[in-house]
Amino acid sequence: MPAPPLNGAIIEILYGGICGTDLHLQKGRLPIPPVVLGHEGLGRINRLHPSLNTDAKGTQIKSGDIVMWASSISCGHCEACSIEREPTLCDHRKIYGVNRNTATDEPLSGAWADFICLQSGTTIVKIPEGIDKILAMALACAGPTMVHAFQRRPVQLGETVIVQGAGPVGLAAAAMAKLAGARQLILVGAPASRLQLASECGIADVCVDIFGRPIDAALSEIMSYTPNFKGADLVIECTGAPDAVSQGVNLARRGGLSSRRSVHR
Template identity: 50%
Template structure:
C-alpha cells in the first residue's frame, strides 16, 4: 500500500532509439506505484522473434522504446488497492509474478460485445507500443524494473512454475493456449500435425500431447531444432522440411494416420504462407485446420479452396491471446514442466548483452534467449 518505498535510484534498461541500430543502455528514474499499479523487479525477460522485427522497423512503434513484452519478476511495490492477482490470490511484496504483455482497452466492440479482447485494436503492449519517453517510462521488460499499469493481468507463479519454465516459451505459450484451448481443441486420441518447430510450434505440440493426442507429428526444421524437440519428448514423429518434399511429407503423414486418412487436427505455426496449402492436404476429411503462425504479412500464396469444401474442413485463425489465456497458460506450466524440460530451451544472457541475444536469435544459434536481470543474473 505504500507509495514511497521505491527508491529514486535510476534503474538500467536497454532501449531501442533508432531502427536497424543496436539497443543502447539507458538509466531511468522509476516512479512509485500509483493506485492500481505494481512496480516489479524484472528477473527474466524473453527475447522473441517479434523483437527482431521491431528492431528492424517492420512494425510502426513509437521510439525510444524499452523492448521486452515477455518477462517475469518479483513484486517490489503494490499501489493502493492492489491486494490480489488475477486469480484472486493474495499478492505481497516479494512474490514472483508473471504479467500479460498487453492491456486491452475494455471499451471497443471486440472488448465488449464480442468478448474477444485479443482482437482489440487499441491495446497497450509492454515492450512494443509504450514509448519510454512517456510516463511511466519503465514500460518494457528489458529493464531492471517495470511499472505495471492499472488493468494489467498479473498472476503469482504457481508452485512448480520456475521463472525459466514460464519464460521458456515466452509469448508463444499463451498464443498456443489461445489457439488450442479458446479457438479449437484437439480431442483425446487425435493424430495432430504441427507445422513449424519454433516456439509456437513447440508449445502447440506440447499442449496437444498434454491434451491426450494419440500422436503428434512435428513437421519443421532445421535439424538441430527437431533434435532438441526429440530429446525433450516434444512430438512423437519428427519430419524435417529441409530433407523432404511436400509429396514425401504428405505420404509420411498419411502413413502415420489410421486408414491413411490424414490428420484429425493440423496446426500451422510456420509463418510461411505456402505452408497453408500443404496443411490443408495433411488434414483428413472433417478435420480441423488451425492457422496460428501467420503473424506478419508475407503476402499471398497459391491454394486450392476446393479441398476445404471437399474435405468439409474446419479452418480457423487465431490471433494473440487474452487475459484468460495468459492465466490458463501460467497455470499449465507446472504440468508442462513436469513432462518436458522447458529450461533446456533457454539460453541466458545478462541484460547488458541484449544485442548479443538478438544476434544469436537472428542467426539461429539459440532457440530461446532469455535476459537474466538483477540479482537473478
C-alpha cells in the first residue's frame, strides 16, 4: 500500500459505479490505456496525508470517514481551463478509471479495486452520516453532470422543461429541474417502468414512452403537452443518441433553449 501523496488520501473502496462511459470504453469508442476502471466511487478514508484535513467544502475529514470524489482533475492552465473557464473540457484532464495509465501513473487510480489513491487536487466530499450510500452512488456521475448544466443555465420558476432520456442523467435532470421550480416537467424516454417510477416520485408531470413508436407521433405528443403547443422553455438532452439533439432543438419554443448533456460529437 503506498503512502498517501501530498494533499492526497488512500481510500478503501466500498462501491464502484458502472457508468455509460465505462460501456463506451468497453466497446472501444474511447481511447483506453492500461487502466484500473471505475471513475465513480464511494469509500472509507484509510489514510490521509497530514497536509489534508478538510474536504472540498471545508468540512473536517479523518480516517474512517465516508467520502466520494470527483473523477477528474483539470490542469488549470490550458485554454479551456483559464480562458473558456470550462475545466471539464480541459485538454490535460486526468480522470480516475478512464485515462490514468497504470504503467506511468499511480496504479491505484480506479474505483473497481479495493483501494484508490486520491491525488492532490481531487475534489473530495464527505458523505454525512445517515445518507444511504447506494442513493449517493446513484448520483455519482449524474449529479455533478446536471449541477454543472444547471449552473450554466438555471431553471427559472414556472418554466416548462422537457428532459430527453430516462437514464441516471435524465432522472437527475428531472429531479433537479422540479426542485428548482419547473412548473411542468415532461420526461421522454423508456422503459415504461422507469417512467412510471419517475412519475410516482413526483419528478415528472408527464411521461412520454418513445419505445418502438414512430418518432413523428412521439414528437407531436410531446409538443401537445407544452403551452399552446409551442414547445418548452428548456429542453435537456440526456440520451446519448445523436438524433435526439435535432429533435430537442425542435421541441424548444421560439427563444427557448435546447441543451446537450450526453452527445459529445
